Amino acid sequence: DAGITQSPRHKVTETGTPVTLRCHQTENHRYMYWYRQDPGHGLRLIHYSYGVKDTDKGEVSDGYSVSRSKTEDFLLTLESATSSQTSVYFCAISESRASGDHNEQFFGPGTRLTVL
Amino acid sequence: SQKIEQNSEALNIQEGKTATLTCNYTNYSPAYLQWYRQDPGRGPVFLLLIRENEKEKRKERLKVTFDTTLKQSLFHITASQPADSATYLCAPNRDDKIIFGKGTRLHILP
Numbered sequence: 001d002a003g004i005t006q007s008p009r010h011k012v013t014e015t016g017t018p019v020t021l022r023c024h025q026t027e028n029h030r031y032m033y034w035y036r037q038d039p040g041h042g043l044r045l046i047h048y049s050y051g052v053k054d055t056d057k058g059e060v061s062d063g064y065s066v067s068r069s070k071t072e073d074f075l076l077t078l079e080s081a082t083s084s085q086t087s088v089y090f091c092a093i094s095e096s097r098a099s100g101d102h103n104e105q106f107f108g109p110g111t112r113l114t115v116l
Numbered sequence: 117s118q119k120i121e122q123n124s125e126a127l128n129i130q131e132g133k134t135a136t137l138t139c140n141y142t143n144y145s146p147a148y149l150q151w152y153r154q155d156p157g158r159g160p161v162f163l164l165l166i167r168e169n170e171k172e173k174r175k176e177r178l179k180v181t182f183d184t185t186l187k188q189s190l191f192h193i194t195a196s197q198p199a200d201s202a203t204y205l206c207a208p209n210r211d212d213k214i215i216f217g218k219g220t221r222l223h224i225l226p
Binding site: 041042045090092104107 | 148150152157158159160161162165205209213214215216217218219
């Protein structure tokens with residue numbers, strides 16, 4: 001987890017409220033990712049970023065938005081939280097694109113989000 | 117759609133034996149395949165990467181094979197130890213995205 005922090009680590013919120021999760025890195029890696037992990041589904045990509053202000057959707061992007069205004073920060077926003085978004089959220093970083101060398105991902109400690 | 121399959125059942129292996137985990141993929145042509153370890157309550161940790169033009173990769177007690185014809189990767193842990201107990205994720209990848217399998221839980225029995 002060195003070099004990557006996530007905040008908050010735990011959050012309980014109510015349906016319909018907006019929620020923002022923060023990922024912060026000190027590694028100066030170009031790529032940043034947001035995943036959610038649920039029993040029976042494994043890790044699923046929500047959004048990723050390949051540079052400042054450059055983002056793209058993953059396989060489960062509906063209901064989520066992201067922003068990256070600085071290399072070190074990648075924010076995930078749940079515009080109006082629903083109970084189906086209760087999950088563990090992981091941020092990851094990598095030095096290069098998935099098809100390049102040095103593309104292993106380094107994961108943060110995770111954020112456990114509960115939507116009541 | 118792209119599909120990654122790993123042993124869905126937990127794998128119980130006696131300490132000292134070799135543990136072999138399987139990863140199969142369909143509708144996908146990955147350029148790389150990675151293996152990660154995940155402990156409860158923690159994020160995944162990268163273990164090994166193998167490229168499509170490599171048949172085998174080793175790191176200490178770990179060995180990974182990659183058969184692009186069979187669309188399969190095997191992950192071996194030799195001389196297994198109880199500390200190897202964890203969930204292991206395979207992750208074939210190409211372009212900007214990695215697709216993770218659901219993982220196989222491995223229990224090394226003392």
